[in-house]
Amino acid sequence: MTALLQVEGLGKRFGGFVALDSVDLDVQRGERLGLIGPNGSGKSTLVNCICGTLRNESGRVRFGEAVLDGLSAHQRTRLGLARSFQLPRPFGSLSLIENIRVPILYAVNARAGGGLTGAALATRCRELLGQVGLAGKADLRPRDLTQIEMRKLELARAMATEPQLLIADEAMAGLSHTEVDEIIALLIRLNEQGVTVIMIEHIMRAVMAFSQRLAVLVAGRKIADGPPQEVVRNPDVVKAYLGE
Amino acid sequence: MASLADKTSLDGALPGLRGLPFVLLLIAVAAAIFAAGRWFGSSYAFFVGYVVLQYIVLGSAWNILGGYTGYVNFGVTAFFAIGAYSTVVLNKLMPALPLPVMILVGGVMAGLVGLGTGYLTLRLRGVFFSIATLALAVVVQTLITNWDFVGGARGAYVMRPKVAPLIGGEYVQYLFLIMLGLVVVVLATARAIERSALGYGFAAIRDDEAAAEASGVPTLRLKLIATGLSGGFMGMAGAPLPFYVTYLDPASGFSLNYAVNAIAMPLIGGTSSWLGPVIGAVLVGGLQEYLRVTISSAVNVLVAGVLMVAFVILAPQGIVGLFQRKKR
Numbered sequence: 001m002t003a004l005l006q007v008e009g010l011g012k013r014f015g016g017f018v019a020l021d022s023v024d025l026d027v028q029r030g031e032r033l034g035l036i037g038p039n040g041s042g043k044s045t046l047v048n049c050i051c052g053t054l055r056n057e058s059g060r061v062r063f064g065e066a067v068l069d070g071l072s073a074h075q076r077t078r079l080g081l082a083r084s085f086q087l088p089r090p091f092g093s094l095s096l097i098e099n100i101r102v103p104i105l106y107a108v109n110a111r112a113g114g115g116l117t118g119a120a121l122a123t124r125c126r127e128l129l130g131q132v133g134l135a136g137k138a139d140l141r142p143r144d145l146t147q148i149e150m151r152k153l154e155l156a157r158a159m160a161t162e163p164q165l166l167i168a169d170e171a172m173a174g175l176s177h178t179e180v181d182e183i184i185a186l187l188i189r190l191n192e193q194g195v196t197v198i199m200i201e202h203i204m205r206a207v208m209a210f211s212q213r214l215a216v217l218v219a220g221r222k223i224a225d226g227p228p229q230e231v232v233r234n235p236d237v238v239k240a241y242l243g244e
Numbered sequence: 245m246a247s248l249a250d251k252t253s254l255d256g257a258l259p260g261l262r263g264l265p266f267v268l269l270l271i272a273v274a275a276a277i278f279a280a281g282r283w284f285g286s287s288y289a290f291f292v293g294y295v296v297l298q299y300i301v302l303g304s305a306w307n308i309l310g311g312y313t314g315y316v317n318f319g320v321t322a323f324f325a326i327g328a329y330s331t332v333v334l335n336k337l338m339p340a341l342p343l344p345v346m347i348l349v350g351g352v353m354a355g356l357v358g359l360g361t362g363y364l365t366l367r368l369r370g371v372f373f374s375i376a377t378l379a380l381a382v383v384v385q386t387l388i389t390n391w392d393f394v395g396g397a398r399g400a401y402v403m404r405p406k407v408a409p410l411i412g413g414e415y416v417q418y419l420f421l422i423m424l425g426l427v428v429v430v431l432a433t434a435r436a437i438e439r440s441a442l443g444y445g446f447a448a449i450r451d452d453e454a455a456a457e458a459s460g461v462p463t464l465r466l467k468l469i470a471t472g473l474s475g476g477f478m479g480m481a482g483a484p485l486p487f488y489v490t491y492l493d494p495a496s497g498f499s500l501n502y503a504v505n506a507i508a509m510p511l512i513g514g515t516s517s518w519l520g521p522v523i524g525a526v527l528v529g530g531l532q533e534y535l536r537v538t539i540s541s542a543v544n545v546l547v548a549g550v551l552m553v554a555f556v557i558l559a560p561q562g563i564v565g566l567f568q569r570k571k572r
Contacts, residue, residue: 072464073457083458091451093516094444102448105441107460161460169561 001157004029004196005165010059012045019045021220022059022238027165027198033174034192034211034228035200038240042220042243043200044086047169050067077107080214082163086170088140088150096153097138100125100160107161125160132156132186148179165196180206208232216240263439274424281420282413290416294488296529297423299480302502302508303521304430305477311515312342313442313470314450319377320360320503322384323354323475325364327482328497330354332394335402335486342409343422343484350483351476357384358475362468368454385498399493402486419484430477434518446470480507504545505529508552514562523563 003026008216012020020042027033037043048054050061052073061068068076076157077204091099104124109115116124129135132152134145158166168187172180184206191197201207207228214231216224218240224231231237280551281289302324309315327350334346357380365376390396408418437443445466448456453463486492513524528551534545559566 002319053457067466071464073454074460074462077458077460085455085458089452089455093451094447098447099445102456102461103459104442106448106462119564130425154570157459239408243309 004064004216005062005198006062007046007050008060008062010046010049010055010056010061012042012049012054013049018220020049020056021095023220023222025215025216025222025225027196029196030163030191030194031196032188032210032212033196033198034207034214035198035217036202036204036207036214037217040219043072045220046217047083047097047167047198047200051167061085063231067213077103077161078110081161081167082107082158082165084151084154084158084166084169084171086173087156088142088156088200090150090153092142092144095139095141096129096134096145097122097125099142099153099157100128103157103160116215128160131159131189133182143217148175148182151175151183152186156182158188159195163195165198166190167198167200169200170202171199172201172206184210204232256375261379263432263436265502266435267428270428270431274428278421278424282417284559286415287416290420294416294420294423295533296525297420297427298485299505299509299525299529300522301423301426301430301481302506303513303525304476304518305474305481306506307510307515307518307521308434308437308446309470310476311476311510312437312446312450313467313518314446315467315470316371316507317375317377317474318374318503318507319379319381319384320478320506321498321500321560322377323358323478324482324485324502324506325384325388325494325497326354326357326490327351327479329388329394330479330483331483331486332400332402332492336393336400338519343418343487347422347426347480347483351480354479355472355476355481358471358473358478359468361475362471366464366467380499381434381503385494388497390464395493397494399491399496400486401491404487415487419488422484423481426477426480430480431518431522433477434521435475438518442466442469501545504552505532505550508548510562512551512555512562516561516568517564520562520564527563 004225005027007023007025010020010023023046035043045054047054052068063076063079063081066079093104101121104116104121126135126138130139132155134149134152137145137149142153147155155168155171172183172241175183179202187197187199187210199207199210211228213226214228215222216231216237223236223240224234247572271409281293291314302320306317306320309317330350330353331346334349359378361377365373368376388394394400398528404415406415407413408415411418445456446462448461449463449466452530456463485497489496498534509524509528510521512528514520528548532547535543535547555562561568
């Protein structure tokens with residue numbers, strides 16, 4: 001079985017700094033992958049290259065049948081690749097329900113056979129807000145939300161594109177213990193509905209609870225990839241986090 | 245893949261049936277205004293009314309790019325003057341051409357320049373885009389000033405026909421009626437955009453371009469639609485100008501007044517709704533005319549400038565925003 005996402009030899013430089021050095025990564029359909037690494041190890045750069053926000057200089061990204069290189073970010077979203085941003089980036093002048101409406105109009109309705117309009121569209125928006133527990137705040141603006149609500153909105157907006165693969169980029173940074181549990185439960189529920197999920201996270205408790213497989217990036221290279229319990233005992237990984 | 249990208253929800257941008265009553269209402273209001281003007285029968289009223297209508301079109305056109313999409317265009321005069329000068333050219337080559345056709349040509353020319361500008365400056369955001377549009381105005385003005393065919397720096401005379409075609413009476417009534425028609429078209433378009441997928445896409449771009457892309461919004465294509473539409477309508481607003489002023493030179497065609505007013509009026513009225521530029525144009529345009537008659541003709545820009553600063557500080561959502569806040 002071919003993987004849903006295949007990253008081969010991906011390289012990205014910023015001037016003289018090598019952010020990603022020939023990274024390979026396969027993600028199987030339906031998998032829950034955790035991606036960890038110290039600050040500045042290239043996790044977000046990898047996400048940005050996969051999603052088309054940045055252009056990789058070398059290597060290839062395949063998604064299902066499609067080769068993504070050269071496609072713009074919105075085309076990748078329409079193919080079924082969604083992401084949430086590390087710092088929530090809501091559409092500030094739109095209400096919550098309108099925030100959800102944008103990806104449905106532009107990602108879901110742009111696909112062949114799609115086309116939610118009128119009441120069905122509004123119902124779907126409320127349903128998505130309901131899934132993240134924001135149904136009661138549908139008509140508020142993002143600025144009226146708390147941090148965790150903002151992150152839930154970010155996830156709901158990514159979910160609204162009806163992705164095959166969702167990349168959650170540090171969706172839990174700065175959240176409390178129970179809030180982290182809420183987000184993990186949300187992502188697992190999503191995975192059970194058939195969405196492949198890559199979680200990028202610093203909170204090890206969350207990563208270990210969530211991931212079926214763990215990949216580790218250090219200084220732009222992937223140094224480990226395998227079952228979570230083995231990876232965290234890997235001497236190279238321990239060295240990268242704790243030093244010699 | 246191309247078919248995927250091509251299916252941008254433009255179909256949703258068409259007014260559809262829901263927009264039809266609105267368009268009919270607009271036409272009814274426009275007809276009533278024109279009938280009242282005819283009954284009143286003052287050519288001064290038509291001359292003043294034309295200016296206000298012209299600013300409604302210009303302000304609404306600016307608002308499509310500046311208000312909805314969040315790209316502040318300082319180069320209003322470039323598009324406006326391209327429309328005006330295309331009429332000068334057409335009038336020299338084919339004097340028999342009806343004015344609506346000239347307006348269409350002027351609109352297409354300015355729209356194409358808008359598209360080109362959008363394409364060249366699409367990587368520029370915020371203030372850098374604004375500076376580029378300012379540069380465009382300077383470039384176009386320099387070109388026109390050195391183009392002898394349209395009179396260069398000397399300017400060009402355009403003979404205004406004595407009698408209005410179709411409707412009879414003074415020609416300024418015809419100009420007024422044409423501009424009224426343009427107002428109907430531009431307002432119907434603006435409102436249709438607001439309520440369509442296109443409007444949501446524009447708003448997403450205004451708020452956060454990377455997040456818009458991640459939500460599937462083809463930002464480049466939408467920005468080109470916005471710059472093309474906005475530039476086109478500005479050109480259409482400028483196209484009848486030579487017949488209104490009868491003498492057009494670069495200094496008046498590229499006057500700062502147009503740019504300042506086209507930006508100030510939507511800001512004062514409110515950029516979030518099609519109604520904003522209308523309120524702004526009627527209020528500021530009316531006030532300017534009143535002051536021109538009672539005090540001095542030089543006070544124009546001062547009024548727009550002072551009001552703009554006041555509103556940006558005290559009511560950034562404009563007059564429409566004040567009412568929306570009360571309603572909540």
